[in-house]
Amino acid sequence: MISTKGRYALRVMVDLASQDAGHFVPLDEIAERQGISKKYLEIILKTLVEKKLLKGMRGKGGGYRLTRRPEEYTAGEILELAEGTLASVACLRAGAEPCERRERCSTLPMWERFDRMVHDFFYGITLAELAAEGTDAVP
Amino acid sequence: MISTKGRYALRVMVDLASQDAGHFVPLDEIAERQGISKKYLEIILKTLVEKKLLKGMRGKGGGYRLTRRPEEYTAGEILELAEGTLASVACLRAGAEPCERRERCSTLPMWERFDRMVHDFFYGITLAELAAEGTDAVP
């Protein structure tokens, strides 16, 4: 299950993609429009800024804006960043300690195929495509 | 992320599919072979029995066995049952209260497509296929 973190992150990115590029949008405005708690959204935006998906600007006239064009983001990178991982099972996470049953695991090939499919799905969708699907964003 | 519940359930089903059909396998034996806590496994097996995926038999010579042939189970049904849902986002769960932003949600179509893909993937894999992939099972 994708948590609200990832879903909210996507919504915010789509929201910003629909705004005037180069213009800073304050958090209050985004939270209002998306119906998300401001304080909670702050946490999510923080990580997006840290990972350079967004630029934050303080003070009057400040806010957030994209650092690239919408077609240069993928849903996969946004979700992975917000969620921490897109891995479907613990043993396939990036830093997971290798499972000692790895060799004789009859379900591992399935999980690997699944993970590849999930990855390809989300990394094959750009923010521009999502923004084109509607005006507002949920979930 | 699929939790251990779903993963363990699958492993147990594969384990039983590799055993002599019609023969009852005690929980202790399965837990031992799979390296899973007996007590925790008990909880998982309980739901599999309730949903008729397994037959439990008490007393000496008792244990668990499949109720159908391995090719008549799909990974999807086992996972969905153990996990409670396979839905990737909360708003797509079976009994979810309808989201009021549903109409103007630009990400919903993506989630719906994703869910369909996930469903088709897991429901397209039979227990017989999994059991054929290896001898033992993990994760």
Add this chain to the structure above:
DNA sequence: ATTAAACCTATCTTGTCAATAGGTAAATAG
């Protein structure tokens, strides 16, 4: 009667999600 097993109820620990609270630093406007 004894033993092997499933079944049942309750409890525990740990961790994460989702959110809240309250402050600090930077940029602009007047």
Add this chain to the structure above:
DNA sequence: CTATTTACCTATTGACAAGATAGGTTTAAT
């Protein structure tokens, strides 16, 4: 220079679920 607006930072909370653990009860075979 002061006030305002904004992002940024640290800490805490409450609810809930994951992942077990403990101990007792019932059923079936020997």
